[in-house]
Structure formats: C-alpha cells, structure tokens
Amino acid sequence: MVNPTVLTEHIPPFTRETGSDFSRLSRRISDAGLLERRRMYYVVRFGAVVLALAAGCAAFAVLGDSWWQLLVAVWLAGVFGQVGLAAHDLAHRQVFTGRRPAEIGGLIAADVLLGMSYGWWMNKHTRHHANPNHEEKDPDVAPGVLVWSRRQAGTARGLSAFVGRHQAALFHLLLTLEGFQLSVASFLALRNPVVKRPLLEGSLLILHFVVYFGAIFTVLSPGRAIAFVVVHEGLLGIYLGSVFAPNHKGMQMLTAEHGLDFLRRQVLTSRNVRGGRFTDALMGGLNYQIEHHLFPSMPTPALRQAQAITEQYCAELGIPYHQTGLIASHREALLYLKSAGEPLRARR
DSSP: OOOTTOOSSOOOOOOGGGGGHHHHHHHHHHHTTTTSOOHHHHHHHHHHHHHHHHHHHHHHHHHOSOTTHHHHHHHHHHHHHHHHHHHHHHHTTSSOSSHHHHHHHHIIIIIIIIOOOHHHHHHHHHHHHHSTTBTTTOGGGSSSSSOOSHHHHHHOOHHHHHHHHTHHHHHHHHHTTHHHHHHHHHHHHTTSTTOSOHHHHHHHHHHHHHHHHHHHHHHSOHHHHHHHHHHHHHHHHHHHHHHHHHHHTTSOOBOTTOOOOHHHHHHHTOOEEOOOHHHHHHTTTTTSHHHHHHSTTSOGGGHHHHHHHHHHHHHHHTOOOOEEOHHHHHHHHHHHHHHHTHHHHHTO
16 A cells, blocks of 8 residues: 555644744754764765775776676666765755855766766756655656656656556666666756856766766777676666655655645655665665755764654654655555556556
C-alpha cells in the first residue's frame, strides 16, 4: 500500500497562529547551536572525496587498456556521486556563508568535476525547496517522461503515457540515464537566462567532457571505452537517483488548493530515511530530508541532532512526521509511482 502518511484527501488543520510554529522550532535549533558552520568537517569530507577521485584516476592510468577498468568505472561512479553531494552542500551555503566562495566551489564541483551546470541546477533546486511536491511549482515533479500524480496521468500522451503505465517497473532502469540527462539539460540551459554566466559555465562543461572522453578513448580501445562510459554513467545515475528519490516520492503532493504554512509544507512533503553513519555518508545527510528542507543551510553533521528536536516538536503539534528504512523508502516511492500511473493503465 502507499505510504499511509500521505494524506491525499485531508491535510491536518491549522489556525492562523501557526505562522509562528516554525519560528519556535527555529529558536530551539539555534539554541542548540546547530546552525553554526562546521568547516573542519567539510575539510575532512571534501578532502576524502578529492583523494578518492585521485585514487580512481591513478588506477585508471595504471591499468591501461584492460577490462579491469570497469571496476574503476564503478568506483568513480560513487566518487562522482559524492562530488554531486558536495556541490549540493556548497549551493546551500552549508560550507561558506558568502555567495562568492560558495559559487566558486560549486562551479568547480558541478561544472568541472561532474559535468553539470551549477547555475542551472541551483535555480531548479531552489524552486524545488520553495514548493516541494507542488504540481505547478516544483520542477522536480513537472510532467515529463514520468507522471507524478493521477492528475498528470490524465493528460499524459505519447511516450509519457506509455512509460507512465509501467513507470514503477521502469524507474530504476530510467535512472541509469540520469547522469546523461543532467549533462544534456545543462548544455541546453546555457541559452536560458537562469544561467548567469553561460560563457564561463559552457567553457567549464566543455573542459570537463574534453578531459573525460579524451582520457577514456585515448587509454581504452573503443569497445572498452564505451563499456566504461555506460557503466560509469549508468551507476552514477542510479546512485544520484537513489539518494534523491526517497526524499519526496510518495509523500504529499500539493496544488494551489492547499494552504499550508512553511513548516507543514516542508514536513508533509518530505520523508526521512533511518540509518547509521554509513547511511549518512552514502546519502550525504539527505536522509534527514525534513530537517534539510526546514533548514537548508544547516551543516550536514548537525542534521542528526536536529532530527530528534524536529520530530519531538512535530509530535507536540500533531504534525505527521514520516521516516522509514532505506529499502522501505524505495518501496513506498515505487508503490506511489504505480498508483499515479493507474489511470493510464485503466484507459488502455
């Protein structure tokens, strides 16, 4: 069954006084010192990512034209995923309070190392944070190849309708294209005003792919080079998708009819994923999605403590607060996708 905390027909009532509910939570979080910068944490974390990237590049150079390079592709898929999570934290100014150092770090991580436009992604992600799971305002649930609600399914046609009928079964297969899709969308966005420095970002993206494809097709024979790219890009897409998909898919979808305050809008549309330190590292702290959405600039290591405070506060107010295991979160997301595509299967 679909996540029982998704209230498709009813959202908990709130009075006009609840505009101060988030302020009270914010004071508790601030009093606990959880909004203070943790620069040493990021020095260690980003340093580890750089070392992992250097180790992967060194292994690639040493192995030469060998099928063992597919293991390097697997390794680098994980490393690139961590680079993406680093770009995410930089964009939210979790590392630097100033805009300029955060932007420089973001351009290096996103454009140079990952091959994704920092400006385009930041604009898109900012709109997502403002209105998560809002059918008209959240770009992450805009109708496309997948349908995110039965309302969207009712208007789906062509490829979207075909995929939508089977989207739960196809979801993880489609994730293998996510890394490729991010790069294509980045190049297309260079002509969009949301990218403030199109020449700079375009140059950095070209630099990334010249080095990336140049190294692969210089060192490896064509067949092995293609296999390397397929494995690397496919696993990168699955990794990134598996980090971001459990956060909102299958949670409350919103429309203009829902008049929620900030606290409830963020909590009801987000899902936390339980786990230990390994899960925290794997998901870059985004397993604390509720707290991240409430306090986007909060440093990653503070999210675990913030989770306990936020859950208790939501219990005091009677706001449904949902968290589950990693596997269960994917199951809920897939069950929701299956349910959203039901109108398409019914009209065949």
